[in-house]
Amino acid sequence: MSQELLRSLVWTDYRLAVLFAVLLPLVLLLWATVKRKEAMQRLLIIYWRVASLLAITVYLMIGNLPIAFLTGFLARVLIPTGLWFWTDINEEIDDQMDSLLKLCLTAWRWAVSVYCGLGAIATLPFLRCAFDRGIYETPFCQVWREAPLIYQDVLHANYTSGFLAFWGIVGVIIYTLYFAYFVVVRLGREGRSALDQ
Template sequence: MQSELWLRSLVWTDYRLAVLFTVTVPLVLLVWAFVRKAEAIQKLLVIYWRVASLLVITLYLMIAALPISFISALLAQILIPLGLWFWADLNEEIREQPKSPLKFTLLAWRWAMTVYFALGAIAQVPFLSCAVTSQTSLLDRPFCRVWLEAPWGFKALFHAKTTPQFLGFLGIVGLVIYVLYLGHFVLYRLGKQGRSATIY
């Protein structure tokens, strides 16, 4: 019982940190970059939001208690830091910009995100067992079920009249589109453009 309370506390802390690091701060940075007309930072943050859309997809998959959501959660924790550092041209443009509060905040956020997601990916590995179980077993195991509580709270707040099954269907459709887009990028665009975001 004590271990369950401890795990629940850690999971809810993780969700709160996720709201701060993955939604609030990048949204502020994006608005700030548009106001300051910092194009390289704008482009990096637009790419970030595209990659980070996997977090929203995962949220909807978890609302429906679909085991695959644990795989998409881990994938998001790997892809998001990669997306923040991958683009050589954007990294160079940002590095060459004069010192400013915006540049400092962006760099601090990027490093914080990298550490946060690296630790999160390591912590997520034991929960991959939840991805290879049935939906019924997933709901019966407190070890797995604790990760679904925050998504269910989100549903109660924003989708009270919508069934979990329909939201899960939207999550599956979103995941299919995301995987197809990622596959297209890796198999076609990556070879053509390399680490340049110029034509992204």
């Protein structure tokens, strides 16, 4: 694959991520809040907790840390899992009367699940960038840093890459601790119920 085609595909992926992972769920959360649809609000709040790993990945990319490839892949696996995992939320949403909000939420859930699933498959070859420092420095891996570096220039121009990487590492640690607590404690105690999420 040529470098220009790869660059084009990577930038398309970032644009789709902004649409499916940021803008649409934000609109849906605001809409569900205005309509007072608690099950949808809970689902979208859980989504934002899970999807925060994508934001952490951006900061790790800014800091030129290879682990970003692993966190990005894991985010693509965890997002659809988090959207469909909760039996009580799924039942509550299914039981609601048909509405435009319910249709949009369901369509978005399927769309982001397909996007993340295909994205996880497509990024499998890039996982070696996380473990092989020799390949990490090549354009094959570095093309993924272009969008995060532009993000840094726009929103964090006064901060160094090292400072932002530090916050990315802090984010990974907090995310890992919270995820471990969920798997070890919450999952065994409450199963697939999201009552206290």
